Amino acid sequence: MKVLLVNGSPHMQGCTFTALAEVENKLKEEGIETEMHWIGKGDTPGCRSCRQCRHAGYCVLGDDVADVGRRLGEFEGYVFGAPVYYSGVAGQMSAWMDRLFFSAGGRMAGKPAAAVVSCRRAGATASLERFNQYFLINNMLVVGSQYWNEVHGNSPEEVARDLEGLQIMRTLAQNMAWTLKCIAAGRKEGIRHPEHEPKVMTNFIRRLIPATPSPGRTC
DSSP: OEEEEEEOSSSTTSHHHHHHHHHHHHHHHTTOEEEEEEOOSSOOOOOOOOOTHHHHSSOTTOSHHHHHHHTGGGOSEEEEEEEEETTEEOHHHHHHHHHHHHHHGGGGTTOEEEEEEEESSSOHHHHHHHHHHHHHTTTOEEOOOSSOSEEEOSSHHHHHTOHHHHHHHHHHHHHHHHHHHHHHHHHHTTOOOOOOOOOOOOOSOOOOOOOOOOTTOOO
């Protein structure tokens, strides 16, 4: 079993990395293989709505989103982390997630995922809500902890002093490991991922039908 951890901070070893590293170390203690991926600090374009991924099976813009999309089958679980900017997920990571999940989200169905955010003071829960939408729309299992999956600090050194935050990360890792082991045990007993109905998509705009005047009433 292998978990992919994605660091969506422009700092390779900043606060977000410190939180993810705590998760990673505990996963390894639980016997889970891990891989850490940093999205870098270069330009990450947003989705261009070209829809070429519908034919290719991955994002065609040619950066690491495509690379990760091709490798999703190697991982049984995922942890995505990012700093909080203006009470939301950092823009570069948000663009990265939009493209990954639009192009390849269906290939993560049935797998556990978790979000981790780091902030100096506030905005963490709003960012977690934004992250979780990617998982919930793709039939994924959302893994939680003993509190919201967040750490606080303005530097890695401050995050290292957030004892509650680091404990939350370790508990998250334990819950992720337990979920993966339960899925593996169920698979051995013949329990498979449910086969869902064909997806129905309903738009909310309807053709307007003129109202019928009431008897004896003029409009």
